[in-house]
Amino acid sequence: MSIQLASVSKSFDAHKALNSVSLSIEDGTFFVVLGPSGCGKSTLLRAIAGLEPVDAGEIKLSGQAVAGKGLHLPPEQRQVGVVFQSYALWPHMNVAANVAFPLETAGETRSAVAARVAECLETVALTPFRQRKPAELSGGQRQRVALARCLAQGARTVLMDEPLANLDPHLRSTMEEELAAFHRASGATTLFITHDQREAMALADKVAVMWDGSILQADDPDTLYRRPNSKKVAGFIGRSTLVPVDVLRVENGEAQVRFGNVIAVVDCPDQTVSGPATLLLRPEHLVLATGTSGFEATVERTIYRGGYWEVFVRLEGLSQPLLMVLHRKAEPGELLQLDILRGWVLPE
Structure with missing residues (x-):
């Protein structure tokens, strides 16, 4: 099931939880909405599920309008399943009964229910646990x-509202693998809500960064990391340093920039022009120079991260330190000879 949102807005009193949100999610995509707490992620999910009516705009599922002016299709008619943080399982029912519940309430025959439950439990690798209660899992x-249960009720789209938030950190990577396996096995369009960028990058075919009720950028994880479209997205995704630079010249998607006493060639958007700009430098963009090339920087402080060190270096003429990664220990005050590999001039 594809999902389309066109200029969707929703307010709670004076607070605009969704501010003219437009998104297009293709059938079968694992799509992640990423943003800080209170940015409108859960409201967006509830609007798609039919749990929250919208004030303006339109929502379509597989081309059929389910929300819009004078229209609000109820949740049970949208073929959408929702997985909340709490999972919302019946504690007195075993696994098979929990999965069967939506089928039984829909009036399916006993044989149809049994067959569908068996199929869905096999999909999520829970057949051996069908008789256990939730407390035993x-x-x-x-x-x-x-x-x-989402699959059993015929959900063609699965909406997940921070489903890993209640898990211990050491379990999250395991569950990420299980969610990816579930998505491959089911083929369901999946909308995943999270504030954890590591989860988003690990799971998503595409990520939308949300802030104050608006979508700032929607792209595949690699593009979002390497080529963010604003300072806000650049600062939210990954570790980085934002450096004010002067663009000296632009040619074929590359810009020659100057900051402090450094001149470097970096990547840039097509619309980049000469003059003041902001350069995004990721830790991997700074490397130790070979031979006598590069520029000098002084180690300010280091943080050991297990197998590598995060190193903050200070350059002459630059107000803030730059972050890089080294696989050897560096001492404060040590002088390093560095080069810049790529980098990205942010669009204005």
Whole structure:
């Protein structure tokens, strides 16, 4: 099921939770909406699910309008399943009964229910646990029960509202793999809400960065990381340093820039022009120079991260330190000879 939102807005009193949001999510995509708490992510999910009416704009599922002016299709008619943080399982029912519940309430025959439950439990690898109660399952297994229930009710789209938030950090990477496997096995269009950029990058085919009710940028994870379209997105995604520079010349997608006593050639958008700009430098863009090339920088402080060090270096003529990564220890005050590999001039 594809999802289209066109200029969708929703306010709660004076607070605009959704501010003219437009998105297009292709059928079968694992799409992540990423943003800080309170930015409108959950409101967006609830609007798509039909749990929250919208004030303006239109929502379509597979081309059919489900929300718009004078229209609000109820949740049960949208073929959308929702997985909340709590998983919302019936504690007195076993796994099979939890998965069967939406089918039974829809009036399906006993044989049809049994066949569908078996199919869905097999999809999420829970067949051996069909007789267990939720209290006898791990957090990850309970999540898979919730996913199987979404499949059982015929959900062509699965909406997940921060489903990993209640898990211990050491379990999250395991559950990321399980969610990716579930998506491959089910083929369902998946909308995943999170404030954790690591989760977003690990899972998504495409990520939308949301801020104050608006979508700032929607792209594949690699493009979002390497070529953010604003300072806000650049600062939110990954570790970086934003450096004021002068663009000296532009040619074939490259810009020659100057900051402090450094001149470097970096990547830039097509619309870049000469003059003041902002350069995004990721830690991997700064490397130790070979031979006598490059420029000098002084180590200000280091942080050991297990197998590598984050190193903050100070350049002459630059007000803030630059962040880089080294696989050897560096001492404060040490003089390093560095080069810049690429970098990205932010669009104005």
